[in-house]
Amino acid sequence: MKKLLLLFAVLFSFTAFSQPLITSNPQSVTTCIDSCVMLRVAANGMNLSYQWQEDNGSGYTDVSFALGTNDTLVVCDSGQAAPSSADYRCVVVDGNGDSVTSNAATVTLDSCLAPIADFTFTFDQANVCFTNTSINATAVLWNFGDGSTNSSNLNDPCNDYGTPWYFDVTIYAYNDHGSDSKTISIDLVGLEELSAAFSVFPNPMNDFVNVTSDQRIESIEIIDLNGRVLIAQDNLERSNQINVSNLAIGVYTMVITSNEGFMFHKLVKQ
Numbered sequence: 001m002k003k004l005l006l007l008f009a010v011l012f013s014f015t016a017f018s019q020p021l022i023t024s025n026p027q028s029v030t031t032c033i034d035s036c037v038m039l040r041v042a043a044n045g046m047n048l049s050y051q052w053q054e055d056n057g058s059g060y061t062d063v064s065f066a067l068g069t070n071d072t073l074v075v076c077d078s079g080q081a082a083p084s085s086a087d088y089r090c091v092v093v094d095g096n097g098d099s100v101t102s103n104a105a106t107v108t109l110d111s112c113l114a115p116i117a118d119f120t121f122t123f124d125q126a127n128v129c130f131t132n133t134s135i136n137a138t139a140v141l142w143n144f145g146d147g148s149t150n151s152s153n154l155n156d157p158c159n160d161y162g163t164p165w166y167f168d169v170t171i172y173a174y175n176d177h178g179s180d181s182k183t184i185s186i187d188l189v190g191l192e193e194l195s196a197a198f199s200v201f202p203n204p205m206n207d208f209v210n211v212t213s214d215q216r217i218e219s220i221e222i223i224d225l226n227g228r229v230l231i232a233q234d235n236l237e238r239s240n241q242i243n244v245s246n247l248a249i250g251v252y253t254m255v256i257t258s259n260e261g262f263m264f265h266k267l268v269k270q
Contacts, residue, residue: 019098020045026073026088026105036076039088040065042104043071047095055087055104061087075107082111101175111136114178119171126188129158132170134180145169145186148213153213164188164264165253189253198256204268207245213238213258221255222247222267244269 009123024042031037041050052061052073063073073088085108093099115137121130132155142150144159145167161167170183197214211220219234220242230247233240244267252267 018045019119020048020092020094022092022100022102025103026090028106028108030110031075031077031109032110033077033082035112036074037107039073039075039090039105039107041071041090042090043092043100045092045094045098049093051091051183053089053091054214055089056084057086060087060151062091077109084109109199112177115173115175115179115180117171117173117182119169119182119184121184122167123186123188126157126161126164128161128169128186128188130171131155131156132171132173134171134173134177134182136175136177137180138175140174141172143170143172161188165227187266189266197260198258198263200254200265200267201264204270205244207243208270209242209244209254209267211236211240211254211256215258215260218257218259220257223253223255225253 015206021044022041022096023044024040026039026041027192029037029039039052040113049069050064050071052070054063055061071090073090074088075088085106087104087106089104091099092102101153113136116135117137117140118133118135119130120133121128123129130142134140139153140155142154142157142160144150146159146161148159150157165188167186167188168183169186170181172181173179199210201210211217215241216238217236219232220236220240221229222231222242222244223229230252231242231244233242252269254265254267256263256265
């Protein structure tokens with residue numbers, strides 16, 4: 001009987017004076033603007049009380065609105081701008097005044113908005129460099145419009161098109177809340193200036209367009225925006241008049257071939 005009483009006394013002493021033990025720590029979480037999240041701590045011990053603490057970057061301070069009996073803390077967005085974050089932890093105290101502190105959990109505030117895709121570009125002849133200006137995007141994919149793409153999440157890729165032409169460039173923007181795309185038509189034909197030896201007039205044109213040169217012209221083609229050759233002439237003189245009356249109103253490209261090579265010139269039909 002004495003041995004049983006002694007064992008009971010040892011167990012009672014251990015239960016009465018052992019420190020509280022954290023069995024489950026609060027977990028980091030991401031929340032959206034105007035939303036709330038719940039943090040929870042679990043502990044073993046007698047007559048436990050809980051003091052939640054917050055650190056916004058200046059050290060931990062007690063959360064005044066968290067009651068001492070609460071093993072759960074509700075954190076709501078209070079008008080802060082995303083992205084932002086704060087760390088939370090809980091100090092658990094038992095009836096003997098012994099305490100233990102949980103691990104910290106980070107609450108990250110996210111706008112939770114889908115991305116808005118956009119980009120700008122600069123060029124040096126047919127070499128074009130792009131800049132991603134999308135909003136809220138965490139990843140981007142590029143389609144350069146000439147059959148080449150870039151999926152390396154680059155914000156400032158460049159693409160050498162080689163030959164001036166019209167290209168539809170698309171950026172695809174992604175984040176955890178959605179996706180978006182933006183397409184811009186790049187006109188590189190207008191970048192190729194005619195040699196001083198050539199003259200094309202009138203432009204805009206109506207029924208005829210004149211092409212003159214100080215040197216022999218091998219051929220002239222007029223191409224639409226889809227790359228179709230609508231007019232083709234060769235074995236030309238130094239001064240030529242081309243009938244364009246059958247062309248619809250719109251924008252075209254004239255390709256002039258001479259001993260200088262290829263030259264591109266934008267034409268407008270009224």
